[in-house]
Amino acid sequence: MKIALLGGTGNLGKGLAMRLALVGHEIIVGSRREEKAISKAEEYRREVGGLDISGMVNEDAAKKCEIAFLTIPWEHAVETARMLRYALRGKIVVSPLVPLKKSGDLFVYASDTSAAEMVAAILENSTVISALHTIPARRFADLNEKFDWDVPVCGDDENAKKLVMNLISQIDGLRALDAGPLSNSRLVESVTPLIMNVIHKNRLPEAGIKFL
């Protein structure tokens, strides 16, 4: 599939770009700045031995793709979704977004509505699927890392949800699990501040979750 990683220049974008390219997908790295998108795409492509990874501005990436991942920081998510509303029309859009805030030395879930539902309200002509919130981005971006993580996936369109679950499960070490409709997304998103607090307070390495 033709997959856009919007704002895909961070670690989650990098991990997805490389790992999805490695299982045969065509990857477009998007950024607000074209040069950055191109240079990051070039970097990722080198790491996976010349596979199909290109870079362009977010809007072009959104238009060209079949499915887009919102691999952007939470602070820019709403603004980016508004800007790309038309470019993303009719597409599947995956939200790994978490309304995470720091309050003192604590990580808190700073919203009454889930990020996925907020984004879905803006992208009303796209199909929003919520996934990948609990992936430790730094480890995920390192191809030498071994992991075994579960990925709860929420969405209201069963076919789109299955497609995204299938895509995620193609990545070695990830097991996508149906976590219900988009209205369940807060349950999944709020695992991220929980993990952040737990790893910081107990001095653990970056971690994902597994149901076992």
Add this chain to the structure above:
Amino acid sequence: MKIALLGGTGNLGKGLAMRLALVGHEIIVGSRREEKAISKAEEYRREVGGLDISGMVNEDAAKKCEIAFLTIPWEHAVETARMLRYALRGKIVVSPLVPLKKSGDLFVYASDTSAAEMVAAILENSTVISALHTIPARRFADLNEKFDWDVPVCGDDENAKKLVMNLISQIDGLRALDAGPLSNSRLVESVTPLIMNVIHKNRLPEAGIKFL
């Protein structure tokens, strides 16, 4: 330690009674009905070969113990906490409570405030610690089960929290982790409806969580 399992006649109570007795603690099973407490204590005691497990009404169990676990169904939790407010004065009280509701075929987190904070507001002269929400009770009650679960623990009193973490970590297969103050409890409690949805939708066996 002298440990009361208030309403400890269900599977979580059974698992805690047997597993804490096995590591040397004195267990009191509490119930609203004395005969039920006594017969359940008898049953658990037989399963662990005659260790120190007795049964009595909740109020006596609360008075006699050093630390109490609120192993009661959520529907009765607030009422039970109110009734035992004086008996639990000065004690450490562990809340594994989750405001879980079913809405159609979905499990939802049905509260704006965490169960632990609600209970702490009632038990204002006790030290409430929040833990054990994600333990799959049926598996935990079966001594043949093997598991490797993490147990996030929240609380505002650092000493009491450490004591509870230590107690939990004495049970083989459980790793207690500091998850911050009681105000973080909702993050932990809401993992339970997430797990319930995931195991039902994906036809998985009962599961706990692990950060890895």
